[in-house]
Amino acid sequence: MxxxxxxxxxxxxxxxxxxxxxxxxxAGLFEDxxxxxxxxxxxxxxxxxxxxxxxxxxxxxxxxxxxxxxxxxxxxxxxxxxxxTLLIPLLRIFPPLYGWRIRAKISRPYRLLHEIEHACSDPTLKQSPGKTPAMDRDDALKRLSALDKSVENLRVPATYQADLHALKFHIQRVRDNLLNAQKNDSDEPPLSG
Known part of the structure; x- marks a missing residue:
């Protein structure tokens, strides 16, 4: 034993x-x-x-x-x-979580772009609680340039490059709209009375 x-x-x-x-x-003498x-x-x-x-x-x-x-x-x-058994569910959660994180990096500049566009679209906006204050075009163009530089430094995987290019396109479109509005304002003849 x-x-x-x-x-x-x-x-x-x-x-x-x-x-x-x-x-x-x-086998031994007493055992098999x-x-x-x-x-x-x-x-x-x-x-x-x-x-x-x-x-x-x-x-x-x-x-x-x-x-x-x-x-x-x-x-x-x-x-x-x-x-x-714990890792398999985590592996299923990781890709959507990673995608959400990358999209969040791209959506932050979109929020800033929307604020700039909204503040420039209605020059009659006054600074009041809950509303974006109006800004002049030069300030908006400076903020757009800063936003464009920060977007240039964003690094995203190749699968999200289309979203990044769409953001750059929208920044350029807002810049073009501001420049066209500025040009139209300067082309108007002075009022004579």
């Missing part, structure tokens, strides 16, 4: 039973071949790992790999399976 303390490492239990199996594999080690007729409780070994024998990894490699890989698999 092999007796150990309760805190013996499970890998050592497998190693002890494999060694006992190889030592007592041959392969009769020992056995889980029968024990006076002490059987360890769970020893019971597993008696039911299944050494694991596949222990039969084909050296003991240290089989034990390491077996323990890693025990830890990896729960991690994989």
């Amino acid at each position: 092999l007796v150990t303390t309760a805190d013996l490492h499970p890998a050592l239990i497998d190693l002890l039973l494999m060694t006992a199996q190889s030592l007592h594999d041959q 071949a392969g009769q020992f080690p056995s889980a029968h007729k024990l006076s002490l409780p059987l360890n769970e790992d020893a019971a597993r070994f008696h039911r299944r024998g050494p694991s596949f990894l222990q039969r084909v790999l050296p003991f240290w490699a089989a034990t390491l890989l077996d323990r890693w698999l025990v830890m990896a399976l729960p991690l994989l």
Whole structure:
């Protein structure tokens, strides 16, 4: 009978039973071949790992790999399976989350562009709570130039380049509208009265 303390490492239990199996594999005067080690007729409780070994024998990894490699890989698999069950949902969440983050980088300049366009579209706007204050065209053109420079520094993956080019196009369109309005204002003949 092999007796150990309760805190013996499970890998050592497998190693002890494999060694006992190889030592007592041959038939002796009082026993048959392969009769020992056995889980029968024990006076002490059987360890769970020893019971597993008696039911299944050494694991596949222990039969084909050296003991240290089989034990390491077996323990890693025990830890990896729960991690994989957590990782699979995370892998499904990651692409939409990444796309949202990239679109957020592009939408921030769009908000600024909308504010500039709205402030320049109605020169009668007064500074009041909840409304964008009106701004003159020169200030709007300066803010558009600064916005354009910040957009030039944006780095996005190739799949989002179309969104970035659309943003640049809209900035240019607002700039052209402001310049055309400025040109039309300067081309008007002075009022004579």
